[in-house]
Amino acid sequence: MSPSLLAKGISFVFFLAFGSLYIQLPGLIGDDGVAPVRLLNLNMPKTLDDFFLGIPSIVRYRSSIQLSEYHATEFLVVFGLVLAFLSTVVSAFCNSFTMLLQWVLYVSVVMVCPSLTEWKWTSLLIESGFLCFLYLFSLRRNSLSSSIVALWLFKWLLFRESISSGFAALSDSNFPRHDLSAMNTFFLPRISPTYASWYLPLLPNSILRALTMLIISMKIFVPFLYFMPICEIKYFVFFANFIYHANFVMVDNDNIYSILLLVLSLALLPQPKRRSKKRSTLRKLVAAALSLAVISVMVYVIYIFFGLEKGVEQARLTFPQSLLISHGKTAITYIIPVACALFVLSVILALGRALSANSYQKKMKDFCSVIIVTLLGTGLFLGSLPPFVGIVDSGSVVQLPPIAHELSETLKPFCLSNDYRFFNRKGGDALMKPSEHRTTLVLESAVDEKGPWKEVAFHHIPSLVEKAPTFIPGHFPILDYEVALSGDKSFENSPILATLVYRLLTGQKEVLPLIAHTGISTGIKYIQIKKYDYKMVASPSNVWWTRTLRKIYLPPTDVSSQRLTQLMFKLGIAGKRRSRPIDPNTISTTLDKLRKFVGQPSNLNSFYVVLAVVMVLNKLFI
Numbered sequence: 001m002s003p004s005l006l007a008k009g010i011s012f013v014f015f016l017a018f019g020s021l022y023i024q025l026p027g028l029i030g031d032d033g034v035a036p037v038r039l040l041n042l043n044m045p046k047t048l049d050d051f052f053l054g055i056p057s058i059v060r061y062r063s064s065i066q067l068s069e070y071h072a073t074e075f076l077v078v079f080g081l082v083l084a085f086l087s088t089v090v091s092a093f094c095n096s097f098t099m100l101l102q103w104v105l106y107v108s109v110v111m112v113c114p115s116l117t118e119w120k121w122t123s124l125l126i127e128s129g130f131l132c133f134l135y136l137f138s139l140r141r142n143s144l145s146s147s148i149v150a151l152w153l154f155k156w157l158l159f160r161e162s163i164s165s166g167f168a169a170l171s172d173s174n175f176p177r178h179d180l181s182a183m184n185t186f187f188l189p190r191i192s193p194t195y196a197s198w199y200l201p202l203l204p205n206s207i208l209r210a211l212t213m214l215i216i217s218m219k220i221f222v223p224f225l226y227f228m229p230i231c232e233i234k235y236f237v238f239f240a241n242f243i244y245h246a247n248f249v250m251v252d253n254d255n256i257y258s259i260l261l262l263v264l265s266l267a268l269l270p271q272p273k274r275r276s277k278k279r280s281t282l283r284k285l286v287a288a289a290l291s292l293a294v295i296s297v298m299v300y301v302i303y304i305f306f307g308l309e310k311g312v313e314q315a316r317l318t319f320p321q322s323l324l325i326s327h328g329k330t331a332i333t334y335i336i337p338v339a340c341a342l343f344v345l346s347v348i349l350a351l352g353r354a355l356s357a358n359s360y361q362k363k364m365k366d367f368c369s370v371i372i373v374t375l376l377g378t379g380l381f382l383g384s385l386p387p388f389v390g391i392v393d394s395g396s397v398v399q400l401p402p403i404a405h406e407l408s409e410t411l412k413p414f415c416l417s418n419d420y421r422f423f424n425r426k427g428g429d430a431l432m433k434p435s436e437h438r439t440t441l442v443l444e445s446a447v448d449e450k451g452p453w454k455e456v457a458f459h460h461i462p463s464l465v466e467k468a469p470t471f472i473p474g475h476f477p478i479l480d481y482e483v484a485l486s487g488d489k490s491f492e493n494s495p496i497l498a499t500l501v502y503r504l505l506t507g508q509k510e511v512l513p514l515i516a517h518t519g520i521s522t523g524i525k526y527i528q529i530k531k532y533d534y535k536m537v538a539s540p541s542n543v544w545w546t547r548t549l550r551k552i553y554l555p556p557t558d559v560s561s562q563r564l565t566q567l568m569f570k571l572g573i574a575g576k577r578r579s580r581p582i583d584p585n586t587i588s589t590t591l592d593k594l595r596k597f598v599g600q601p602s603n604l605n606s607f608y609v610v611l612a613v614v615m616v617l618n619k620l621f622i
Helices: 003-022 025-029 048-053 058-065 069-089 096-110 120-136 147-170 195-202 205-220 231-251 257-268 281-306 321-355 360-392 402-414 478-488 495-506 562-571 586-598 605-621
Strands: 438-446 454-458 515-517 526-536 545-557
Touching: 003 025, 003 069, 003 096, 003 120, 003 257, 003 605, 025 069, 025 478, 058 069, 058 096, 069 096, 069 586, 069 605, 096 120, 120 147, 120 257, 120 360, 147 205, 147 257, 147 321, 147 360, 195 231, 205 231, 205 281, 231 257, 231 281, 321 360, 360 402, 438 478, 438 495, 438 545, 454 478, 478 495, 495 526, 495 545, 495 562
Parallel strands: none
Antiparallel strands: 438 454, 438 526, 454 515, 526 545
8 A cells, every 4th residue: 555545545534624614614613603713712822831721722823813713713724625635636745744734723623613522533533633644754755664653553543443432332231232133223313314324224134133243343353353464364354444434434424434434444454565575375375374264263253242053133142241341341451461562563663674774874764753653652552541441441450550541631632542432422422322213403483473483404404304315425514413412402501502593593694504494584583493203204205204293492482582692691692792803914805705705515515526626637637
């Protein structure tokens, strides 16, 4: 695998992440958005400690270029978007410096945007971006010595993500995994389902059970093959992961999650050797035999684990939950020391490769590169251990050195020490609750308290029963997800939803592009919110869903409602005196013109088209 391929892939994911934010920015964090960035404490830091103890974002240095909080954030998003675009298209731009810039820009933006740090894919992209910086870092051009350490850390990241999420699901008694019925309801509660996820539950039960076994195997058993040094096994785990995540891209609107894991699968491929030698027939046979033996053992373990001797229809987990947790604790006690040994081995291999360079100067440059990457990589590795150990509550079993816990706490604000068990940190597996329906909040608008009421429709949450599922790869509609997830919280504990209601009642134009339509053409005077359960219809024609009203979440409310007014004062949306506007300059004027040209589209289709056209032209003429 070419080293630039993995880096370009991660730049592409950054491109999608920045693009997804850009098309939502005014309605999200604009001065009249649902979560105005001006309300955050973004004062210029006086010291380095002040920067790290507050919000770690370079938006706080906006006064140096005379921009408001919103324009500074928008500038960082546009800068990151252009940088990621160039790094994806032009190989010369794909280097350690531009990757570090993308990482800094994305972290800075994420810290001032609502709820983004709570999602697994955000943490995964941030950690992957920093690892990619280490992967590309070298004091000598075309040297791959230091990349050995970074590549091992990529595999460790993939291992932790798979094992953490897989074991968390298996050890949770609320998940129907033990009888392998998970796929029967896996896609039904999805907030933003796709066409494929709508049809999958209609498959025969035997196929759904087989898919459940496949998912568990990919999460629990296959990751242990990531570190095998046999070339044939590396190709096996790469293709297995690539096909697995490619399918999830098609069947699940999970933002950049599956796309990013698809890209990270490239780290599992064999790396190019400095001197390529043709392997002898004997070595090929030995490697093939070892690969077959290892895969056969894994298949046998899976066979026993699911009790497949009775057939697919009768298969189920043969271990009770308590025994699974016990085995998990035991496994962790072995995984941690083995991982430490493998990390040290990767450093030794990197040093050996560095010292085998042709000249003294090359040796010293490569040696220094390996040392720098090793120091940074050691910090990341040690910081990753406490969250990983915590997946089975085995802190009392695995005694980690104090420095590991200190590093973990230091890295957490930058999303570099992450717990990958759940999709959402606050809500746990909010997207994975076993259910035969999905629960959605439905906003209704009217000009009179007695109605008639018209539904406020979102772009990507099918609340209208006749609305078909959408397909939005790489896009994360923050407002759509926040509204959907607010159903499990009270109105007072859902600030984004409450502010959305207020903005709609006051007719703020920045928020309107985030909504498909408000239901009425004139000004909205009243809004009420209902909570519905949605179920698929057996044969969709003009109607895709049936829905059942669960409760009235918010009674008819107008802008002068005491409940709403008090909440807006508490959040600082109303009643807080705004600071004096900053005079326009060249940067802010350019940003406003660009926004007027691009607007706020509901998806990333135009971004994909531009990227594809430029890549084709680049191949044809450059």
